[in-house]
Amino acid sequence: MTDLLVISDELAWPCAMLLAWLAGEFVHRWTNLPRISVYGLVGFLLAQAMPELLVPDGSSQVTLLANIAFGLILFEFGYRINLRWLRVNPWIAVSGLAESALTFGAVFLIANWQGMPPLTGLLLASLAMSSSPAGVLRVINEERSSGQVTERVLHLVAINCVLALFVFKVVVGFWVFQTSGSLTQAVSRSVIELLASAVLGAVAGMLVPALLRSLGTLSRDGTVAFAMVVVLLVSITQAADLSPVLATLTFGLTARHRRVTFTRTQRNFGAIGELLTVLLFVFAVSTLDWQRVVFGASLGLLLVLVRFATKTIAVAVFAHVAGIAWRKGALIGIALSPMSVFAILLLEQTRYMGIVLVDELAALAAMTLFMEVLGPIITQRALILARETAKEEG
Template structure:
């Protein structure tokens, strides 16, 4: 009876077989609803809700697992927008005026790399696995930090240092990963030319595309009001176009938007005014980013790499905290602010997952040794990370949840 009615109404196929678009829309609705629920009920950032939805999808066995196809494209686009905004808040003049801050950045990135490497070696991991995990695990998640700081209207010394340190250690981590990737080519195939040329090409090419993107945005900003909707769409299109160029020429999809933002910020003394997340389309991409990243976790991954991931996270947290606390006074921070800053550097998220996807594309046979560790580390911090950023900002006295919402943000730091 029902089948006959469906045939009469031309409902084909019957019974219905929802496709990817249906489940993506359902995840989007669930993420938005749960994000708003946790914000109102528990006063925590919305991305906690997004991460929970992704985690449920992943541990139910329906997650992405690895970034491929549409999932990789969404993550790349969302990270490009967030990293571009993040980079546009990095004032290099501040680093010249406060060398201790630059030292803190270099030391916490190097300290994290060294601590992770030796911790994993002590727990019996091979040299190449320890090196790769150290490169991926040394950076904090720019996506999480940018989103939480924006949602909480955070402002102050710790907030700005959090942005600067995250931007710089993302840069360091990508460069370290490219060098480790080159080493893997040398170790496995003995290919010196490929080992040297690929990191150089990735860095030099990314700088070139980033410089072009920054120049185009600056040219547009002199002629259009960036707060206008059409200008926002134009900015979004330029960032996406630069990202597509980076993918076509095997450049870093992380470095291009980040460096473009940094170059743009430091090309002029005047503040830049950005549409928040480049409008509604950007907001949707950001929501899907955290759902997709959250869905990367799985029970098999935790069983295979969960314990090692906890070792990685403990070594990483100890190194970052030690460096930030030791260099707090020379860089101009009080101890309470230093502890808040070290908490804010905890998250591992989309950046590490993109680096893992790049590893899987370039070293398919080796990647399965690393994937369970990195995926488990991301799963452990996907929900906890945003909470630690919020607690860190609260500890530093820079959380402003009662601030009036703004559609646009003035970048002055």
């Protein structure tokens, strides 16, 4: 009997990934809905049915693989960001700051109105600022979307994620200070941690292209080298309690500006990248508990609607001065809906510090489930309405 339990435990995640992938393929072919929405829904249902097998702890190998999968996506995401574009048209950055600030303020006010403790409300507001790079990029790649709306969505996601990460780490730092009384420890968990993570990613982004050029194998070995360094960065940052999110994002951003070519055939890092993507989206919702989702459903739905409205309105208001029509600005704000993977992995990383915040944020659990399933669909529809998907172009 013990041997059977061990076998079932070892087979749980491979079987869950296979079921999620099959469901995603069938549903996508029948309905054209994004595969990742199906991955998340299947993963949540399986985790509720078999919590003893599929709910990982913070030190599990599945958690490490999920962070590696997210790191690969963040590298590719960072590679798509053009800082020169933001310098030429600073209104794009202004609209990103505006939608992030408006979302943060609105969510915090609602959390305070609901009687949440101030630090809990700040954490919820900081996470609500962010859009999920994994969800947005996956939909863009799946739809082969390109154009002004697509590129601006990518840049706004990068802006609000960096802002959300910074605010989240600062609030967690105050949380640590409040519980430990050590101001030095609080500071080291916020600003210093982020700076170290960014420097680590930037150094990797300069050294790897230089090494590949010196070997003369940039075009042949680039994808493998970048993937291996992403794995290394995730491992180092987890061991050193740094931010793998910022390190891998900065790595991709720096590699792009070192004039490294990353061809379309290398998108998603091939079959291994696709496999890890399935694991990532199944993992993201496996950490959610059904009772917590139900408990926070009403507030979570309210916050989802407020977040949707603030992002859409803020980007639409700045659309004209940023050089596009208000309708496209509204579609950009709508496309910023996904948030689940980014928020969940940030919360999971706080477990290494001995802080369990998921129990404090039932509304976030509900928001995460809603946007895991609905967010990619909303992004897909926004890109279709903008006529920037391959099918629309065809």
